[in-house]
Amino acid sequence: MVMTNNKVKIKTEKLDVFYGQKQALKNVNLEIFNREVTALIGPSGCGKSTYIRCINRMNDVIETCKISGSIKIDGQEINNKQIDVVRLRERIGMVFQKPNPFPKSIYDNVAYGPQIHGLADHKDKLDQIVQTSLKKSALWEEVKDRLDEPGTSLSGGQQQRLCIARAISVNPEVILMDEPCSALDPIATAKIEELMEELKKTFTIVIVTHSMAQAVRVSQRTGFFHLGNLIEVDTTDKMFKNPNNKMTQDYITGRFG
């Protein structure tokens, strides 16, 4: 166990996930710390995306998906029927692999969340939320003169930052990122990574990534998944320099995966 002064934000215990007959996660115990970037790595189909989709209950959409075990956020159990997923997803934002802005204006993309949650009672307040969110996602300078253009007219990297702005517009506590840079070019990727450095001061970030280099660059903590098992989790530094597990060692040195 790694010692930090940081407090645990998300704690999962004995998490099992089934898609129909297939078990996607096996007995996962993982702690995610407040205001840190936690990277989840592992070969395709290892369950890392499934894991983060459990945190904001996005797996509810999939009918055949069965989740058992405990997921606690700030000590509160969220893996039960009593939890209102709408409230939960307001607290836990998500950014997807492929940028998926709504086919609406840039402004409406960011304003949508605050509107449905009633965070702004008048237009000025909403304008202000949109502006701060776009500034926090480092997109404001590029789009401030064309807020009424469709979000889909932006470049891939800009679209992804728009999606980040959309996620932070409702002021969540956690941002989940599911391979946010895999559809982007290196320059756009660099911008998003820079942005994460900034965002982790306010938010807890969990990022799923295929790129080990990216995990090293952005994260303080790394978890390695393989075939539904969480093999090892530790500080990024330790994981990439001196992992405890042989399998982790093989994966990060490129012997498989």
Add this chain to the structure above:
Amino acid sequence: MSKEELLKKRYRAEKRFKFYGLTSVILAILFVLFLVNVIFSKGKGAFSRTTISVEVDFNTEKLELKNNPTNEEIQDTDFYDLSIESLLNVYKTKGLKEEKDLIRIFSPDYEIEIKNFIIENKGFLNKTAIIELTASDDIDQLNKGNYPRHLPEERRRISDFQLLIYDKLVEDNKIQKAFNTFLFTNGDSRDPELAGVGGSLLGSFFTIIVTLLLSFPIAILASIYLEEFAPKNRITDFIEININNLAAVPSIVFGLLGLGILLGTFDFPRSTPLVAGITLALMTLPRIIIPCRASLKAVPPSIREGALAVGASKVQSVTHHVVPLAIPGTLSGTIIGLAQALGETAPLILIGMVAFVVDLPSSPVDPSASLPVQVYLWSEQAERGFVEKTSATIMILLTFLITMNAFAVYLRQKFERRWS
């Protein structure tokens, strides 16, 4: 076989395939051109009508009318003697048979036409007016060059004496051709020169409105529920299969359903657009649900996830994001479904829309005909005038169908969005 030969063979096969494809396209175009040509050449005559100029002396004393009569007073006055007198003035006749022949070159509504003229032009009271009266069907066809006047007299409906009158009238420039407004304003009639599609146009209009109001909301709600909310289990699978089956059920079966349930059990008024609309709505429902579901399915799941991830509820993600994106496809599917319903004949025959209705319907519960049924009714008539009327009705119906389909294509292209 060497490589060279094999390559040549492949190229030959490709050429052959292209040739077959091109031939079928050309054949299809030729058929369409042929069809349009036949309909157009047969139907264009129906858009004009023949009139005969007649001098009428509106002498109020003879008509036993007061000075400055009201419309009702004119309406109640007998114009028969004046009409006959004016018609007989057109040509010199001897004996009752010749008089009858002369009067028969006019359409039988001459008295009403004269009366309507004076009601609209009261200034001609106590003056002589020249009125264009509608010619009878036979004279109309003769004037359009469709009448076989070379046949011996006993095999023609037009007598030699009538031909004599006609030729004299043509010589005096008293035979005119005018645009046939009757075709659009009149209801059905036994006399082809007076028959119009006005009644069936209104009937079709009311029918489509009833169909739209019933089928559109039900189909939209059903497809949204089935596509977005319904659990995937045996029951929904069963419903889905049956919707597809219903779309393939022959339309006449829906006619039987309308006959049995709407007319038989519930005693709805027969031959009315209301019953026709309900019957066609049943037929159209699955045909709208299928394209609606397809366009909902075409909205990428990433949009739904994006909405859910910022904390939208399921209903919000559907109404705010999915439905707006599916609307163009939904609308064009609806329009095409309605266009099919507009051209449907068989179910309407079963629920009694084949009735001969002269009056124009003023509401969906008045008996009326509809455009495709009008085509069917007139195609059975022997008079030459109805042959061109049949083709003209087909032209009008096709105009509506093509307009609706073009509108559907326009909607699809205008609102089609690209999403990444």
